[in-house]
Amino acid sequence: MESFAPKSYAMEGDKIGLQIGSLNRNVKRVLAALDVLEHVVDEAIEKDAQMIVAHHPVIYRPLSAIDLDGRYGKMIEKLIKHDIAVYAAHTNLDVAPGGVNDMLCERLQLRDAEPLVPTKEIPLKKLVCFVPKDHLQPVIDALGKAGAGAIGNYSYCSFAAEGIGRFLPGENTNPFIGRPGKLEEVEEVRLETIFPETIEKQVIARMLESHPYEEPAYDIYPLENEGMKLGLGRIGIAHEEMGLDEYAEFVKKALRAKAVRVVGNPGHRVRKVAVLGGDGNKFFSYAKEKGADVYITGDVYYHTAHDALMAGLNIIDPGHHMEHVMKEQTAEKLNRLFREAGLDAEALPSEPPTDPFRFV
Structure with missing residues (x-):
């Protein structure tokens, strides 16, 4: 988990x-x-x-x-x-990429979803390792499975450049290539990929497991790039533009809700959608500020509904059980x-x- x-x-x-x-x-x-x-x-x-x-x-x-x-x-x-x-696994599963709010986005067929309420930014790091040319693919696959190389909606992102690796195995070594006491030159590939620092241990572990060398050479670099943004809820684009009441029917079916409560003009067109699993009362202003046509969340209070109406924000409430x-x-x-x-x-x-x- x-x-x-x-x-x-x-x-x-x-x-x-x-x-x-x-x-x-x-x-x-x-x-x-x-x-x-x-x-x-x-x-x-x-x-x-x-x-x-x-x-x-x-x-x-x-x-x-x-x-x-x-x-x-x-x-x-x-x-x-x-x-x-x-x-x-509560708010950590809410926030996690692929967690509860992304699961809701998948059910609702939202495109280009991003966090609604920012909570933290995870710094990025770069792994550079040197792999024999003939063993490159297993290492790439292992790093991708560990979560390295994820950039936006792309995964398994990496860069490889060929070169010559040199090493001298010591007396008590058991080298994959060469023999102890003899300087070796090997066609190797410099493999680079990035990852959020939270998964550093598993990225290194998977690289070491998949690498053929007894002592793989690798470097870890901290990056100044913008890190992975995490947050509660998501905001994205509806798979199809439709009226509010029609969209409410779609939400009801997609989330298998017994009923939904709706706040707003029945015919208002819905294109940009904010969703936050569970009780999202105190976050409706984020949906409004980010231009959502409708905010999907549970346990909406009477006065929150009035505040949203006055702010010009529609709401669909399928209940907390939407999670x-x-x-x-x-x-x-x-x-x-x-x-x-x-x-x-x-x-x-x-x-x-x-x-x-x-x-x-």
Whole structure:
């Protein structure tokens, strides 16, 4: 989880990471859930999951007691008795590239999406390594899989230039090319790529694993380039321009919402769209300032709706439960990472709904 949603991405004070259980136990099956409720815990028990990865922290406010006769205490008791760990990825998963807000953009078919509310900028670094000409592609592939070479909507970006590498293997070495005590000249490629500093360890690790040399030569350079911008929410262009009410119907279907609340003129044309998963009340001004025709978020307050109307901003509220999109796609991401790491584990999306609201 932390390879694509590092803890450092989370908002200050957010309750993330391990919340119940131990990280020193074997995990064969993971359940990806939006909320940790008793029926979700029952699902984890039934499916023999040893871990629940949740978006909403099960422990958010300090507990004054754990009463095993109460529903909350009973749920915690079940988790502990069945040896099920709970790990929360909250605002770090909201902010992360490919996280909850990008998942919403994908469902809504938004183009050219960028962060709505800036939270931080991650400095960039450059890796330069020297690879034998015949072994270049495996190293390029490994670096790309580690996340290096991502520039905007492009990935696996790198530059390669040919040259001659020289080295003298020592007596106790086992060189891939040449033999100890003999100066070697080898046709090599200088390979360059960039990466955000948060993934430096895995980038170097993947390069070393894929490189044929016993002691690969490489350099890491800090860059003055503009870093990777992170933030809450996204703003992008709708796949098709349409009226507000028509777009609200599209949002309802795309997010599988039971209903949506709409603020604004029914016929107002929608082209530029802001979206922020969960409760986005205090961020509506960012959507207005960035020229959004509509702001999609949950839990909109009565007075926030009036403020948005007076500001000339339309709103579509599919409810906080809109974040359920994270279940399937987080499970998919974990399964891909398990395969790449050669791990005998699987992730499943939680199936029971956890939206507390129903419409009559």
